[in-house]
Amino acid sequence: MKKTTCLFLCFFAFTFSAFSQAVLQVEAPLNNGSTTQQRAPNGTAPHAFMRACALVLANELSNLPANSTISNFGFTLQTGTSGTPVTGNFTVYLQNTADATYLKGTNWATILTGMTSVYANVMTIPLSAGTTSIMLTLSTPFLYTGGGLYVAYDWTCTGPYTAGTIATYYSESAVLNPGCASAASSVSSPTLLATTAFRPSFLFQAANTYTNDIQVLGIEAQGKVPLIFNTPQTVSALIKNGSNATLNNILVNLNVSGANVAGSNVSISSLAAGATTLVGFTPYVASNQGLNTISVSVNSDQNNNNNSRTYAQLVNCNLSGNNPGAGSYTSGAIVISRATTPGPVHIPAVPWAMVQVQVFWLPLYLMHKPQHLAA
Numbered sequence: 001m002k003k004t005t006c007l008f009l010c011f012f013a014f015t016f017s018a019f020s021q022a023v024l025q026v027e028a029p030l031n032n033g034s035t036t037q038q039r040a041p042n043g044t045a046p047h048a049f050m051r052a053c054a055l056v057l058a059n060e061l062s063n064l065p066a067n068s069t070i071s072n073f074g075f076t077l078q079t080g081t082s083g084t085p086v087t088g089n090f091t092v093y094l095q096n097t098a099d100a101t102y103l104k105g106t107n108w109a110t111i112l113t114g115m116t117s118v119y120a121n122v123m124t125i126p127l128s129a130g131t132t133s134i135m136l137t138l139s140t141p142f143l144y145t146g147g148g149l150y151v152a153y154d155w156t157c158t159g160p161y162t163a164g165t166i167a168t169y170y171s172e173s174a175v176l177n178p179g180c181a182s183a184a185s186s187v188s189s190p191t192l193l194a195t196t197a198f199r200p201s202f203l204f205q206a207a208n209t210y211t212n213d214i215q216v217l218g219i220e221a222q223g224k225v226p227l228i229f230n231t232p233q234t235v236s237a238l239i240k241n242g243s244n245a246t247l248n249n250i251l252v253n254l255n256v257s258g259a260n261v262a263g264s265n266v267s268i269s270s271l272a273a274g275a276t277t278l279v280g281f282t283p284y285v286a287s288n289q290g291l292n293t294i295s296v297s298v299n300s301d302q303n304n305n306n307n308s309r310t311y312a313q314l315v316n317c318n319l320s321g322n323n324p325g326a327g328s329y330t331s332g333a334i335v336i337s338r339a340t341t342p343g344p345v346h347i348p349a350v351p352w353a354m355v356q357v358q359v360f361w362l363p364l365y366l367m368h369k370p371q372h373l374a375a
Contacts, residue, residue, distance in 0.1 A: 022207065023205055023206070024065075024068070024208040025205045026204050027201050027202070028056050028060040029057070029060045029175065029179075029199055029201055029202075030172065031170035032173060032174050034171050034173040034198065035078050035168050035170055035171055036168070037167065038196075039054070039180055039196065039200050040052065040167070040169045040200045041125060042125075043081040043157075044162060045159065045161045047166075047186075048088075048156065048157050048159070049157075049186070050155040050183070051152075051153070051154050051184075051190055052152065052182035052200075053104050053111045053150060053152035053153075054102075054150070054202075055101075055102045055148060058098075058147045058148045060148075060175075061204075062303075064144060065146075065206075065302075068207065069142065069143055069207060070204050071141050071205055071207070072138060073118070073136050073138060073202065073204060073205075074134045074205075075133065075134045075169055075200055076170045076201055076203060077134065077167055077168060077170070078131060078169070079128060079167065080165075080167055081125050081127055081162035081165060081167055082129065082162060082163075083162055083165075084163075085126055085127045086167075087125075088125075088155050088156055088157030090119065090154070091154040092117070092136065092152070093116060093151070093153065093154075094115065094118050094149060094150070094152075095114050095115040095149065095150040095152075096145045096148075096149060097147055097148045100148070102178045102195070104150060104181065106192055106194065106195060107191070107192060107193075108189075109191070111152055112152065115152055116140065117140065118139065118140045119136050119137075119140075121136075121139065123136060123155070125162075125167045129165070151202055169200045171201055172198075174197070177196075179196070180198060180199045181193035181194060208242075209244070210244060210302050211245055213241070213301050213306075214241060214243075214250055214298045214307070215241075216237055216239060216306065216308055217276065217309075219237050219238075219310075220235070220237065221235045221294055223314065224313070224314045225313060227316065232283035233283060233284065233286065235284075235294055236280045237252060237278070237279055237296040238276055239268065239277055239278075242303065243273055246273055249269065251266075251299055252265060252266045252296065253297050254266075254281040254294070255295045256293070256295075257293050257295070258290060259288045259289060259292055260292050260315060265281075286313075290314075290315055292314075293311075293312060295309070
C-alpha cells in the first residue's frame with residue numbers, strides 16, 4: 001500500500017478580486033503560471049523604448065461591474081529589477097471593445113485609433129527579488145462599459161538601467177494567439193510590433209459598487225480517500241464578502257455527488273466587507289469507491305460568476321490524501337508517507353505489521369501559480 005499527499009486550494013478565483021470594500025481590484029487576464037520579460041518594460045537598455053497592445057476579453061473581466069470607473073491600472077511582477085529601480089516615461093491607453101479576437105494589428109499608429117490616453121507620467125519598475133506590483137493612478141479615470149478592453153502602453157527610459165535581474169511579469173499564454181502585439185528597441189520607439197500569445201496580467205481598480213457579493217474562493221479537501229479507513233472527513237471552504245458593506249446570515253452549501261452522496265450547509269452570522277472566513281461542513285463518510293464531485297456554493301447575488309467551486313475527489317482502496325482522519329488498518333500492510341511534513345508527526349498506535357501516520361499541516365494560500373512558461 002502506498003500513501004500520497006494531495007491538497008486542493010483553488011485560491012484567487014478572483015480574476016483577482018481584492019480590496020473588496022470601497023475598492024475592487026481585478027487581475028485580467030488571470031495569469032496561467034506563465035511569465036514574460038518582453039511584453040512589458042523590463043528595465044534593460046534594449047528595452048529603453050517599448051510599446052505593446054493587448055486584448056482583455058469580456059469574460060476575463062467578469063468580476064468588474066459594467067459601468068465601473070477604472071481609477072488605477074498596473075501589473076503584477078514575479079520579480080522586479082536588481083541593483084536599482086528603473087524609472088521611465090509611461091503612457092497608458094484604454095478602449096472598450098466587443099472583440100473576441102485581437103484585431104488591432106501591428107502598426108502602432110493604427111493601434112491607437114479609438115483609444116483614450118488615461119495615464120501619461122513616470123513609472124518606476126521596483127527593485128524586488130520576489131512578487132511585487134506596480135499600480136498607477138490614472139490621470140483620466142476610464143468608464144468601463146462591460147465588454148472587453150484593449151490596453152496599450154508606450155515606455156521610454158534614459159536609464160540608469162538594471163545591470164542584473166530584469167523585471168518579470170506574470171502573464172497568460174493559452175487563451176488568445178495572438179492576444180498581444182509588442183516590440184522594444186534601444187534606439188527609438190518602434191512603429192511596427194510583433195504578435196504573441198503572451199499577455200501580461202493587468203491590474204484594474206475601480207470603486208466597488210457591489211452591495212451583495214459573496215465569493216467562494218476555494219475548497220479544502222482530501223484529493224484521495226482510502227475506503228479501508230472509512231473515517232469521517234470534513235470539507236472546508238474559504239468564503240469572502242466581496243461587497244462594500246457587512247453582510248449577515250450567509251448560507252454556504254456543500255453538495256457531494258457521484259460515487260458518494262452527501263450534503264450540508266453552514267450559516268455565517270456576519271462577515272465584514274472584504275473579510276474572509278474558513279467554514280467547515282458536517283463530516284461525511286465516503287463508503288463507495290469511485291469519483292466524487294465536491295461542490296460548494298452560495299446563494300445568487302449581484303455577481304454570480306464567483307458563487308461556486310467544484311473539486312474532484314477519488315475514493316479508492318489504498319491511496320489517501322492530505323491529512324486523513326485517524327483510522328486503523330490491520331490486514332498486515334504498512335501505510336507510509338513520502339511527504340515532507342511541515343509539522344510534528346504523531347504515531348498514536350502500532351498494531352501488528354502496521355504503522356499509522358497522522359500529518360499535521362497548515363493550509364497555504366498562494367496569490368500566483370508556479371511558473372511553467374515564459375516569454
